[in-house]
């Protein structure tokens with residue numbers, strides 16, 4: 001491992017100024033991606049600029065939605081009551097990153113800026129229409145999370161720029177969300193694929209009946225929800241590890257516009273999402289398997305979102321849905 005200088009700025013401006021005057025420098029937050037690469041010799045920065053003590057990167061602020069500082073750790077997100085209730089999929093995503101030790105130091109900013117196709121908080125941010133707040137020499141700009149990723153480990157940041165926060169709008173009553181990480185084992189594994197869903201629904205019939213519908217098995221649940229006329233007002237589906245970058249399943253989302261829930265709409269949703277995915281073979285799973293699991297897990301994530309939207313499930317966990 002080559003020696004490097006370690007810089008410890010205290011403000012965003014100081015961090016940007018330090019970065020501006022350096023060659024071969026890298027920001028480091030929790031270091032759980034950076035230091036692995038440095039130790040493996042895949043990254044040899046002459047300078048590391050630490051974001052750990054930079055003010056303005058911390059905090060979860062509720063204001064017409066929510067603003068999450070880039071330096072907020074996965075543990076802080078997973079344990080935040082407001083996020084758990086209103087942005088459940090994000091709490092779930094943050095709650096399944098690595099191990100407890102990793103989650104205690106690793107940040108949401110690092111997870112997104114590292115831009116791994118498997119990043120567990122990427123799909124949740126996509127379904128919540130998050131904006132990435134970026135600060136650089138020439139000031140602040142916002143980019144939608146969908147435009148932020150360019151490809152594996154590539155994002156739109158210019159030299160010296162850093163991400164300061166993620167901003168998400170508020171969603172009205174009747175909204176629920178879920179994230180499913182499909183991995184080979186529960187403990188510390190990268191996902192074979194990840195699926196997030198957000199649904200805002202309107203119930204034509206009785207809300208109580210919708211809540212009760214989730215007590216039975218899945219096919220019974222769907223029949224009972226269909227009978228109560230659960231209509232889709234707004235839906236987002238996002239998938240990871242099925243393309244070079246985390247992606248929205250836009251055609252699948254479109255397929256639910258103006259429709260009510262039924263076995264048929266769910267089946268179509270799964271088929272369309274699977275056809276939109278572009279998975280490849282890797283050591284974690286073959287393409288055909290990933291595509292098939294997109295078909296299955298898209299339906300599950302959407303049903304879980306509806307369960308939360310109608311108030312049948314007030315809390316996020318358990319991690320395994322069925």
Ligand SMILES: Cc1cc2nc3c(=O)[nH]c(=O)nc-3n(C[C@H](O)[C@H](O)[C@H](O)COP(=O)(O)OP(=O)(O)OC[C@H]3O[C@@H](n4cnc5c(N)ncnc54)[C@H](O)[C@@H]3O)c2cc1C
Pocket residue numbers: 026027028029030031032033034035036051070071096097098099102105106107108109110111112113114118119120121157161162163164188189190191
């Ligand atoms: C054992 C282990 C298990 C893991 N398991 C998972 C997992 O299950 N799911 C998962 O998604 N990830 C996993 N990871 C990857 C990693 O922990 C996450 O991606 C984590 O969120 C990275 O955050 P960090 O703060 O440690 O980032 P760092 O390593 O500090 O930085 C990562 C990258 O982001 C840049 N960066 C960081 N913050 C900013 C900022 N504010 N502005 C601009 N650039 C910035 C850095 O320059 C670097 O390029 C695992 C890693 C390890 C070592």
